[in-house]
Amino acid sequence: MLSLRPRGQGDASRRIVVVHPSPDVYGSDRQLAESVEGLVGHGWLPEVVLPAEGPLRALLEDRGARVRVSDFPVLRKALLRPRAFLLFMLRSPATLWRLRADLRRSDAAAIYVNTLTIPLWVFAARSAGVPVVCHSHEAELVARPLQLALAAPLLLADRVIANSVATRTVLTTTIPRLSARIVVVHNGIPDAGRPAPPRPRRAGDQVRLVLVSRLSPRKGIHVALDAVALLRERGRSVTLDICGSTFRGYEWYERDLETRVQELDLSDVVTFHGFVAPTRPLLEAADVVLVPSFGESFGNVAVEGMLAARPVVASDVQGLAEVIEDGRSGILVEPGSVEGLADAVASLSDDPVLAARLGATGREEATTRFGVEQYRSRIATLLLQTARAHNGFRRRTTSRVWRLVRSAQRRPGQARYRYRGE
Incomplete structure (x- = not known):
């Protein structure tokens, strides 16, 4: 061993x-x-x-x-x-x-x-x-x-x-x-222990969404904002908490997101929390975790959402598809698709039993595979x-070099003969 x-x-x-x-x-x-x-x-x-x-x-x-x-x-x-x-x-x-x-x-x-x-x-x-x-x-x-x-x-x-x-x-x-x-x-991914149970919810009740991410275009936060706007157009009651800050040089994207919130009239339902640690309380306060990235090598946030026993809706890309089995431990949608993201949230809003099942299976998968x-x-x-x-x-x-050196020192003639003796 x-x-x-x-x-x-x-x-x-x-x-x-x-x-x-x-x-x-x-x-x-x-x-x-x-x-x-x-x-x-x-x-x-x-x-x-x-x-x-x-x-x-x-x-x-x-x-x-x-x-x-x-x-x-x-x-x-x-x-x-x-x-x-x-x-x-x-x-x-x-x-x-x-x-x-x-x-x-x-x-x-x-x-x-x-x-x-x-x-x-x-x-x-x-x-x-x-x-x-x-x-x-x-x-x-x-x-x-x-x-x-x-x-x-x-x-x-x-x-x-x-x-x-x-x-x-x-x-x-x-x-x-x-x-x-x-x-x-x-x-x-560290497990903070048994999560608080999801809040009781009936079909059509308000859905609380959370997105934990660096604020950068690759993370697709703008897609989540557009999906929230589309859900509200359809008469759905949703809120979105965004946790994260920018890399230096991406301050422009944060400003664009804030402008987008104003233009879409989402100020009353979207909250920017900045950097948050630990994130578990916000994950447990949510009904659905969003990971709308355009690319991920793995997807830590997706696993954290699974550990919190909340259904995860993520882009069907690279590592996220490796973490989540669509329809079993979460829902995968086409990256960049506002309609796909909104439809997935709506399906979980209309079917609390499905949301609870995905959350429970997701937690089991996360604890088994990503301990x-x-x-x-x-x-x-x-x-x-x-x-x-x-x-x-x-x-x-x-050791090999040292043995050769010692051999040459002790018997220089023989060593030379053996080297030359084809």
Whole structure:
């Protein structure tokens, strides 16, 4: 049986550098906290490097990690344009040398690079001789040259973790050679315990909707607003709570949403709560959870809604289709379809029994398939296997070289004869 506690002399064998591109606390950020808790719980000493101060730091320190802030480049959307990406690459050598030096000083047994948006750390790890595991949370398709540029550094990783089959498919379609080193580990979502039962509701009663998301066009919040307006046109009584804030640079989208609310005359039924943590109370206060994204590599919010035993209506895309079985554990609709989203909500409004059944089945599925303990254990196991395989290879190589050197020193003539003696 594999022991998850790293072996070796001193603390060096237990040190691991963990790198993450954001100090916020959204999907992949919260997932990092679960990864860190798994590493700490299995004997590792993680040092997490973040590019800036933010709320994630306290969360990680509470999980037992040491955290430091060090400026390093992150591939945001603005850098994925060809010219901007070229400039990024031209400025990379100096940064790469600094990151390599940081890794060598760390004396870490491995490095865990979270997301594809910080590729310089993969190059730095390889040049420093540190085994590297990269965790990909990205299943969004971009222009092929940029997709290749994002995925290519993974050829230098010892192991790649994909958070869904959808993510693995995107990576292997882009670079087929990656298939041998990719393993799928579905996100593990903490369960806050038995949820409050759904409020008693009869057909046609008011429906409370909730949407938890970053405020960005890809998340489809504008589609949800249009669906609420359509439902009201049909005489339905609905409210919508929106929880989330913007990435820097997307403030314009938040303003557009607020303007849309005014134009659609929804001010009395739509509430913007900003960033909310924890989200469980708002999920339990809702009748239906909406996830109208245009693309998701996994869908943490969908699982959180399922754990709260509320029916989830989500877009039929990538990871969301992997999480939800349509008609059994939730409802999937065509992405971007205002009518489809409104029709799904109306069906749940008219059939409280269906809503309760989807909520109950969804919770059962979520607790079985996306448990946080199995996720933490799996991440810790993969990091340990990678570190041991690397160290075993290094020991075998060193031993082989040392035997040849000693042989040449003791019997130089015979060694030379054996080398030449075809």
